[in-house]
Amino acid sequence: MMVRGIRGAITVERNDENEILDATIELLNEIVAHNEVRPEDIASVFVTVTADLDAAFPARAIRQMQGWELVPLMCSLEISVPNGLPRCIRLMVLINTNKGQADIRHIYLNDAQKLRPDLVQSKG
Template sequence: MNVRGIRGAITVEANEERPILDATAELVERIVAENGISPEDIGCVFITVTDDLDSAFPARAIRQMAGWELVPLMCALEVPVKGSLEKCIRLMVLVNTDKRQDQIRHVYLGGARALRPDLSKA
């Protein structure tokens, strides 16, 4: 068993609580589905948001998901690089798995596909 990192990102249209929480839940659900993992496999989740998203803690959406109550979560601000993608939520999910690095499926949704077109599905 190894610890692997699964990256994911999604953009939201507005700095409002519901879009932030809904986008976070969507991203987590897709990461879980694409990688065949469960909350029990997760060591922790690091969450960053761009500085234009301050209406909700994305971790709240994850804590409300069934089975995720004990998974360690941490929110932080993304480095504010000029010209970078706005209204973006990023995740780094550390998972215990037997999968090889090349078997991990990273998930980029919405405008965040531009961050890693090499990993984003069309």
């Protein structure tokens, strides 16, 4: 079994507590669904936010999800780069899996699709 990383990112419209928490749950749910992962498969989740998002800790949303209480979580600030994508939440979900690197589905939602258009899956 290997440890693999699943990347994901989502943007929000405002620096609002509920919007940040809801977006975090939406992103994590998409990562879990597209990669068929269970909380017990997770080694850890690293969460970053851009400096313009300080209304809530995104990890709080994950901690409140059923079955995720024991998953190690860490929040941090994303590096502030001029002209970087604003109001962005990023997740790095480390999973224990037998899947190959090419089998991992990375998820980019809302304006975060601009970060990795090469990895964005069409909905068609």
